[in-house]
Amino acid sequence: MPIYDACIIGAGPSGLSTALSASMKGASVVVLEEHKKVGFLDERCGGLVSERCLRNLKLSLKGEYILNRVSEAVVQSPSGLLLKIELGGTCLVLNKVMFEEALASRALNNNAEIYTGVKVKKLNFYKSHVEVETTDGTFKSEIAVDASGALSIFTPIVLGLKPSLRRPIPSAQAEVKIKGLNEDEVHVFLGRYIAPGFFGWIIPLNSNKARIGLACEHGNPVLFLKNLLKKLNVKEVYSIIKWPIITGGPLPKTFESRFLSVGDAAGQSKPTTGGGIFTGTLCGLIAGMAIAEKTEGLVNAPRFYEKTWRRLLEHEFKMQLLYRRIFRKLDDETLDYAISLLNGIGWRGLEDFDYHSRTIEDSLRNVNVIKNIFRKPNLCLLTAIILKTIGSLLVHSALE
Secondary structure (H helix, E strand, O other): EEEEEEEEEEOOOOHHHHHHHHHHHHOEEEEEEEEOOOOOOOOOOOOEEEEEHHHHHHOOOOOOOOOEEEEEEEEEEOOOOEEEEEEEEEEEOOOHHHHHHHHHHHHHOOOOEHHHHHHHHEEEOOOOOOOEEEEEEEEEEEEEOOOOOOOOOHHHHHHHHOOHHHOOEEEEEEEOOOOOOOOOOOEEEEEOOOOOOEEEEEEEOOOEEEEEEEEEOOOOOHHHHHHHHHOOOOOOOEEEEEEEEEEEOOOOEEEEEEEEHHHHHHHHOOOOEEEEEEHHHHHHHHHHHHHHHHOOOOOOHHHHHHHHHHHHHHHHHHHHHHHHHHOOOHHHHHHHHHHHHHHOOOOOOOOOHHHHHHHHHHHHHHHHHHHHHOHHHHHHHHHHHHHHHHHHHHHHHOOO
8 A cells, every 4th residue: 555645534625625736736645535426415515606716626617517606695684674785706506516526537637546435433643654544444644634524523633622613503405496586696594583693595506496504503403494495485395404514713723743624624614604615625725735845845734734724714714703703693683773774875795705804894995885874874773783782792791
């Protein structure tokens, strides 16, 4: 058995992007996937990404893995108020199975090795290499990469961190047949009776088929989802899948000597939405680059990886985590006030689908937005939102 430059655990987007990046630069990598094939569950992911995400991976914007394109969202407040916003550019709805197969194909074409139906049992670290014990024997490598997702057991063990730091919350999603869809629009539903502490969504696949899902900090997401499907008068449901999403932001450390943690395993998902394809694949590309540079003796791969992804994404993660912490403490009345305020000031939506902080920062620099906020009706709403938010934060702080 050869000693690989990297042994990657998990053939999801983060693991495959790591393998692709490293193999393109000549590193020898092996990917170990416990399921019998790459891309085993399409229903477990909303699959909404920016065009930037595919460009980073050098994948075609006309691939068969693209099911639909959307550019707007309709946000519904707890009382039924509607806010129509732009998503910050055209977003792509992916067939995740085909997307991962495309990534795997590119990695294989660059001499990466991928083994499916192989479950990793244990990592043994030595001064010169890592031994990865699996159900199909032992693999040896210079570095082990954990890209095994939100339920990873290796990252907490190797880094000595609590799994709860990733703040997983349960979600559920169904693929359904639904009439009257505008296939250009995503729908977002707010409210404690819809999805307490988070939100629900409709992501159209075409004019009569969609992914409908939600996540919640309290309660059973499947029950909340069934209530939402009933409210939307959905009659035909193909499947319901339940899985955890990561909202706690990145772990305080994502590397150790001869070890990297990437994607959901490292908490590299957007705290505002739980989406992790863009951030996870970007960090995977950085990890692959670090592995390849190490083989040439140019860098300390683990430290280079950690320093680079934090330079690119840490500010965004911190800001999104702040927005998330405020949002989860707002009651339904305050959410209604917020939707009314945004309608009142003529807020158009996201500046950038991948970097949510830019929307807030750019809005605060916009003179017209500031003027609109300080008009009497909008100022009253803003005052109410601030007072109720402060009150909620004080109550939650006392309880915690």
